[in-house]
Amino acid sequence: MKFKEVNIGIAGLGQIGGRLYKEILSKKNNIKIKTGVKINIIGISAKNINKKRNFNFNKKIFFKNALDIAKNPKIDIVFELMGFSDGISKKVVETSLKNKKHVITANKALIAKNGESLSLLAEKNKVNLEFEASVGGGIPVLRSIKDGLSTNKINKVVGILNGTCNYILSKMETSKDTFSNVLKKAQLLGYAEPRNPKFDLNGSDTLSKVRILSSLAFNTKISKNKCLLNGIENIEAEDIEMADSLDYKIKLLGITEIIDNKLFERVHPCLVKKNAYIANVNGVMNAIIIEGSPVGQSILQGEGAGPGPTSSALVSDLLSILRGNIKYPFALPHNKRKSVSPYDKNKYLNSFYLRFLVKDKPGVLSSITKVFTKYKISIKTLVQKPDKKNNKASIIIITHKNSEKNYINLLNNLSKNKFFLKKPTFIRIQKV
Numbered sequence: 001m002k003f004k005e006v007n008i009g010i011a012g013l014g015q016i017g018g019r020l021y022k023e024i025l026s027k028k029n030n031i032k033i034k035t036g037v038k039i040n041i042i043g044i045s046a047k048n049i050n051k052k053r054n055f056n057f058n059k060k061i062f063f064k065n066a067l068d069i070a071k072n073p074k075i076d077i078v079f080e081l082m083g084f085s086d087g088i089s090k091k092v093v094e095t096s097l098k099n100k101k102h103v104i105t106a107n108k109a110l111i112a113k114n115g116e117s118l119s120l121l122a123e124k125n126k127v128n129l130e131f132e133a134s135v136g137g138g139i140p141v142l143r144s145i146k147d148g149l150s151t152n153k154i155n156k157v158v159g160i161l162n163g164t165c166n167y168i169l170s171k172m173e174t175s176k177d178t179f180s181n182v183l184k185k186a187q188l189l190g191y192a193e194p195r196n197p198k199f200d201l202n203g204s205d206t207l208s209k210v211r212i213l214s215s216l217a218f219n220t221k222i223s224k225n226k227c228l229l230n231g232i233e234n235i236e237a238e239d240i241e242m243a244d245s246l247d248y249k250i251k252l253l254g255i256t257e258i259i260d261n262k263l264f265e266r267v268h269p270c271l272v273k274k275n276a277y278i279a280n281v282n283g284v285m286n287a288i289i290i291e292g293s294p295v296g297q298s299i300l301q302g303e304g305a306g307p308g309p310t311s312s313a314l315v316s317d318l319l320s321i322l323r324g325n326i327k328y329p330f331a332l333p334h335n336k337r338k339s340v341s342p343y344d345k346n347k348y349l350n351s352f353y354l355r356f357l358v359k360d361k362p363g364v365l366s367s368i369t370k371v372f373t374k375y376k377i378s379i380k381t382l383v384q385k386p387d388k389k390n391n392k393a394s395i396i397i398i399t400h401k402n403s404e405k406n407y408i409n410l411l412n413n414l415s416k417n418k419f420f421l422k423k424p425t426f427i428r429i430q431k432v
């Protein structure tokens, strides 16, 4: 259906919704030129009407209950920008779709959790559910997979998908500062959430994005598999320094691939060679590497978060709808997307970086190496850094490839070692 005039509702006026509101108003004429459609914002909603915002709005278009935007028969397109994985966000999207309104959201938590039922609802009601802004901020990665690479067989997607973590790791490297100091800096600069940055730091935010990428790349249902998930909270300045001296950098990567017809999704910090492309993507930047056939390797890089890039993706979704580009949310009809069973992560072969903080006593090293022998994990590099003054030492080991299962057994066994002063740090080594 081609529109002449469209009425828009925006639920959520925070960092993203507020910027989008201003962006749409300032781009109204430009959008008309590009699509031939006149747009009007006739409904906005937030939790608190009286909150101080950095833009003015007509209180007559403010809806106290966001759900009324979804029910309003005059509204054609709804932006959901409140950010909950369920609750009011889900209700607004569901109600809008049932009422045959197109929906655009930046909410990865909602799509990763409820994307299946919501996309089915969009399909049944022949409306769009667009979520380009949910992955990679301003990078048009979902559209690239859906359109530009649509006939490719994609087998792997790897990316730096969280700007907060990438900023922290990059800054720890350049400033040699501690994790907690750099986190504070990131919060002051608005790169990390001031109250609860947990979902960025523990990898959950990246995992939601990985689940969305998998389903688009492999035409599969959004997985609910229990994935390999480690965040960056335990990375210390010493790890960054050691990685540097061993010719590596540390990056939090989201990885999804098909191995033996099974889906393997994972998020964890990785040691990547300094000369790898992804090792040189720093600060709040995101980068995504897509491997497909016949295209080969494609790399997309850009600002992965923040009001500017995110609203760029939201407006591009709007233009796509205004141009009459009505599509299945996950590119294929629901019944054509298959469920894939998870790859057994225990079988996954990897090299590891391990750092042990131990008491500096005779017998420590042999107590460690004999456990490596027990699990047949061979050591490639071993570095000892004694701290004689404090009677302790760091032992850093790089291993040859072995199975995830053997590493888990190794770490469980070593957790009983009486010489250890704290839990070992382990980081998987990834070739990208």
Ligand SMILES: NC(=O)c1ccc[n+]([C@@H]2O[C@H](COP(=O)([O-])OP(=O)(O)OC[C@H]3O[C@@H](n4cnc5c(N)ncnc54)[C@H](OP(=O)(O)O)[C@@H]3O)[C@@H](O)[C@H]2O)c1
Residues within 6 Å of the ligand: 011, 012, 013, 014, 015, 016, 017, 045, 046, 047, 048, 049, 051, 065, 066, 081, 082, 083, 084, 088, 106, 107, 108, 109, 133, 134, 137, 304, 305, 306, 307, 310
């Ligand atoms: N920030 C980023 O860089 C970024 C990047 C990509 C995607 N996203 C996604 O964009 C979405 C919005 O993020 P944000 O950073 O803009 O969040 P935010 O600043 O916390 O804004 C949330 C907005 O939702 C409103 N809200 C909360 N509960 C509500 C309710 N019950 N009814 C109506 N409105 C309600 C809040 O109202 P008040 O203003 O009155 O408190 C606020 O305006 C999230 O899904 C996020 O994951 C964000």
